[in-house]
Amino acid sequence: MGIYRRNVKIQLALFIAFIFLAVNNILNYVLTPIFSWYSIVVLVISLLFIGFVIYLYRKSDNSIIPITQKEYKEIRYTLYAYFIVYIVDILVESVESLDKLLLAIVSSVVLGLIATFGVILNLRLLNKA
Numbered sequence: 001m002g003i004y005r006r007n008v009k010i011q012l013a014l015f016i017a018f019i020f021l022a023v024n025n026i027l028n029y030v031l032t033p034i035f036s037w038y039s040i041v042v043l044v045i046s047l048l049f050i051g052f053v054i055y056l057y058r059k060s061d062n063s064i065i066p067i068t069q070k071e072y073k074e075i076r077y078t079l080y081a082y083f084i085v086y087i088v089d090i091l092v093e094s095v096e097s098l099d100k101l102l103l104a105i106v107s108s109v110v111l112g113l114i115a116t117f118g119v120i121l122n123l124r125l126l127n128k129a
Contacts, residue, residue, distance in 0.1 A: 001072065002064035006057065008125045011075065013053045015118035018082055020049070022112035025089075029104050065125055078118045085110050 024042060031038045089107035092098065 001067050001069065003067045003072075003125070004061070005063045005065050005126070006059070006061045008065055008122055009056050009061070010053065012119060012122040012126070013049075013056060015078075015115050015122060017049060017053075018115035018118065019112055020045075021086075022108040022115060025104050025108040025111070029101050065128055067125060071121065071125065075118065075121055078114060078121060082111060082114045082118070085114065 027038070085107065089103070089111070092103060092107075093100065
């Protein structure tokens with residue numbers, strides 16, 4: 001079984017974006033009251049990152065990296081775990097009785113760990129080629 005090297009690079013960029021989202025989740029509660037322009041900075045960084053991802057995808061790199069079924073499942077389950085934790089964070093955030101900052105810290109740590117695991121998985125795949 002194989003996967004295009006280009007697709008692994010896109011997955012790596014995606015997991016890096018997930019780390020950025022996890023950090024942003026905490027910083028949003030801390031910095032927005034202090035710096036009103038924080039949202040604009042995040043928007044600009046996000047647009048630059050999207051441009052970088054588009055550049056990576058358009059760059060033709062059709063080499064194939066061998067991937068085992070185990071590695072494929074690890075990446076898939078990592079994406080599922082991130083998605084589930086993120087959805088639970090969004091749903092629990094609407095509960096009024098919870099401390100929002102504590103919830104942001106806990107969910108961001110879990111999301112950051114999952115995303116870091118995804119980055120490590122994709123870096124291992126890139127090193128195989």
